[in-house]
Amino acid sequence: MKLKLVICLAVFQLFSAAVTAQEFADDIIGVWLTNGKEPAKIQIYKSYDKFYGKIIWLQNPEKDGKARVDANNPDESKRNRPIISLGILNGFKFDKDDKEYHGGKIYDPESGKTYNCQLSLRSRNTLKVRGYVGWSLFGRTETWTRSN
Numbered sequence: 001m002k003l004k005l006v007i008c009l010a011v012f013q014l015f016s017a018a019v020t021a022q023e024f025a026d027d028i029i030g031v032w033l034t035n036g037k038e039p040a041k042i043q044i045y046k047s048y049d050k051f052y053g054k055i056i057w058l059q060n061p062e063k064d065g066k067a068r069v070d071a072n073n074p075d076e077s078k079r080n081r082p083i084i085s086l087g088i089l090n091g092f093k094f095d096k097d098d099k100e101y102h103g104g105k106i107y108d109p110e111s112g113k114t115y116n117c118q119l120s121l122r123s124r125n126t127l128k129v130r131g132y133v134g135w136s137l138f139g140r141t142e143t144w145t146r147s148n
Contacts, residue, residue, distance in 0.1 A: 025094035028101065028119065031056065032127055032144040038110070041147050044089065051101060051119075053089030055109075072112030083109055092119055106131045115139065 028051060032042045041057035061068060061084060070081040092104030101119035106129065108115065115131035116139075122128050125146040132139025 024099060025096070025101075027121055027124065028094075028127065031147045033147040034144050035142060042088065042144070049093065051089070051092040051094070051104070052087060054085055054087045055083055056085070058083060070109050070112075072109065074112050089117070089119075092117075 026046065028044050029046055030044060032044060034040045034042060039059045040055050042053045043056045044051055044053040058068065068083040069079060070083060070086060071079050073079050073081070086109060088107045088109065090105045092101040095102050099120070104117050104119070105114050106117035115133060118130045118136060120128045127144040128141060129144055130136055130139055130141045
């Protein structure tokens with residue numbers, strides 16, 4: 001009888017840890033405001049076990065009276081895509097050990113370049129976004145804030 005109780009408690013403990021880690025992983029879901037000279041709002045969402053983000057708002061959505069497009073994309077066939085709804089965060093997986101999001105890429109429509117990227121929540125309303133080439137030592141970090 002004690003063995004069954006011990007096994008039940010162990011299974012419950014493992015299940016609780018997995019649920020807690022998953023709940024924390026989903027804390028990144030929402031709308032985030034970028035900083036800089038051209039602020040944007042990025043909606044981060046989950047598809048299966050990976051996280052993605054797309055632009056849903058721009059401070060300056062038009063250029064020369066027309067909706068802004070992905071004009072600097074290295075693939076000419078994609079240069080007419082509107083910036084609004086453009087996916088810029090792709091394929092992040094949550095690492096429960098260090099509570100960060102790894103393995104993803106970030107696309108910069110201003111330069112047309114794609115970088116490796118790591119994401120980490122610093123608080124419920126602060127997201128650290130680190131884009132880099134090669135090693136994370138060589139890159140740039142931005143802080144995004146949660147938006148309503």
